[in-house]
Amino acid sequence: MIISSLVVQLLAGCAKEKDGYYIAMQLIQELESNGLQKDSVIYGSLIAICASNNLCEKAEEYFNQMKDNCCTPNIFHYSSLLNAYSISGDYVKAEKLIKDMNSAGIEGTKVVLTTLLKVYARGGLFERSRELLAELETLGYAKDEMPYCLLMDNLAKAGHLAEAREVFKDMKAKNLKTDGYAYSIMISAFCRAGLFKEARDLAKEFDASNEKCDLVMLNTLLRAYCNSGDMDSVMKMLRKMDELTILPDWNTFQILTKYFCRENLFHLAYRTVEDMNSKGHQLDEELCTSLILKLAKAGSPSEAFSLYNMLKYRKRNVCKSLHEKMLNILVAAGFLKDAYVVMKDNMEMISTLSLGNFTTSFMKFGNINLINDVVKALHRSGRTLDTDIFRIAISRYIAKPEKIELLLHLLKWMEGHGFVVDSSSRNLLLKNSHIFGQKHLIAEILSRQHVMSRKLGNLHK
Template identity: 60%
Template sequence: MSNGLQMDSVTYGSLLSVCASHKECNEAAKYFQKMKDEGHSANVYHYSSLLNAYSADKNYEKAEAVIEEMRSAGLVLNKVIYTTLLKVYVKGGLFEKSKELLKELEALGYAKDEMPFCLLMDGLAKSGHLLEAKSVFDEMMEKQVKTDGYSYSIMISAFCRSGLLEDAKKLASEFEEKYDKYDIVILNAMLSAYCRAGKMENVMSMMKKMDDSAISPDWNTFNILIRYFCKEKLYLLAYRTMEDMHSKGHQPEEGLCSSLIYHLGKTGAHSEAFSVYNMLRCTKRTISNALHENILHILIAGRLLKDAYVVVKDNAGFISQPAIKKFSVNFMRSGNVNLINDVMNAMHSSGHKIDQELFDLAIARYIAKPEKKELLLWLLKWMPGKGYAIDSSTRNLILKNSHLFGHQLIAESLSKHLVMSKKVKLHKENAR
């Protein structure tokens, strides 16, 4: 290591384990070689971690080389090593080799529980060899291999993926009768199948079974349900489910959120759409530019202009100028009058050039509310300092109502605008 600290075999073992868990096959191989180069002996744990890395990379040739090296070193190949090698074969699609190795595991007494069978079964099922997967399952049942239900979960999921709902239901009933329990994997598999088939009654039944069994829904459960409710156009139910998902600490996908936001907006559930947007923001993930603009249009349509202001203030750089203009016109016309100056300042700070129409609308709002005198005077003072000036028609309107705000204060403010107007006019002429 660059800092001069000595690495021991335990440290190397930890590094190999981390590399394997992150599927860093090449890094694992480098650390393993470096460990040997430094004179440390590799034990079964080191080899097991290296094999795990190769299983992620589906590199059965390197895995077999590791096995030969272990044999040459006189190391005993235990259950973990054989099972990891089986995983490499399965992930590489080498099912004949996998079946042979499983027989070897059985002969050695290393296949008394379901895990080796499940590895092969899952690999076969996901590769489209459903009948072969079921054959392994039946063989396992016939041999009365100890199971905690994982094998049932694999087959139920496989049947569901293939659209064989009745087979999935039959196997789930068999599992329930045999073990008097469900687990989250089986429930999710069944739930997914019922959702794909559009069987609302069964979906509700599975959810009740989850409650009765005191099984907490996981990320997959919520994801299945939200997609289903959206497909059935039950958007508020999908929203409530996403609320529950968020409250339990699960992070929804951006794509799912975007879809739900769009549909909620179309059905007039504007505040619910904004709530989903905020849930997504809480995940601290980067949100697509389009989503900021979409939620802005939804908030404008719902007259939720204060919330729209927050979106613009925080994300103006990601929103198109036409969308910002649409927001600002709507806000000047009917937004909270107390926030008009804040909106003006935020827009200017974000690089948006404020046009005369917006100033006209804002000043007209203030003139209609003489009690907002201080806000009008602030705006009139702020404008020249930022390079803005009101036009002659707006100046005349203010003068006409100057008695409401104080003749002297108005006169002082307008004189500055007159100076700024001349500067702007001169600048335009010189630019020609």
């Protein structure tokens, strides 16, 4: 009995985990290998775990296995399996289960009847749901908001917003105890329907009469205020979160980022994503990509590049087109050193046109000390290097006599890889070779290139 109780406690912990079912299976297999036999209590825990993990068939399997092993189901087993049926709204199986339960002499409790209401509501049987809600009221089982919320939520999600609103009004008229769930359902329903004023008004109604609320409700209120463009109320909600020492979650950051983007407050949106990233939340690639483009258009390429790096390092496999978009933004902004890093790391994903624009810009205006590196990177990737690239590079070096070593390195590299300077660059080099103090060396390299050029010409005749 002590061992069984301990196992149940361990299984209860599994139910709270994201992969709770698989963790529970590992535990059961290990215990069974050591001779543990499942009893009705353990079966009950397994059925409940299956229900909470949306594994209806597995829940049925354990329920039937329990009966085959001569363990008599109790109200907890029936309630847990009924909850599994509520996931898909399988009212046929649910009604059969209720009949079996009644035949076993077990009467429906508040939990069982409320769960059956959830099955009907999710299954779209709204008339039956209303009848059962009336029965719950008669039995005194509808003194809180939960049964009304189940009906209201599924009506709204099925597109019956007016009927959901009537259920909400009926619940409010009865002065039933609420922790904000009903308000959250209706505010979310109004937002989905695009009724932002109604959502905001209902949010204000709840906010005015409730000093404290949890993060889920705060996010719901925040969404309503953001959708209606009520900046004052948005700021008030953020202050309230600070006062209640409630930490924002992924949803909070998403709501705020989308709102700031809609209001063209791109710097605030960037700061929000930056804060979100620092707290370890997963970044939304689509939203971040949209913000990157908007930041660039608004004249904030540095923030756009910073956001690109956040997204790239947080999510390794970003959309291939993002690299090219970022390269074009950096080239247009003149951030050519950063553009070189993007180009070098993602060259195979960048179009010939964008790569050509980058190369021309870098040869003309980029860091002169990196010109040779750019040329080599392009060649390694198999990209075409035309004479204009070398012509611009050589012109840059001639204008900076102190960069003679880089010029010589480029000329030797060209010779070693079958490239020759064009006639205009050749004349320019010979004309200015005295400036570098390397007249004979430059002349020798050019002479060898000329011989190689003639040989290549003869081969192609």
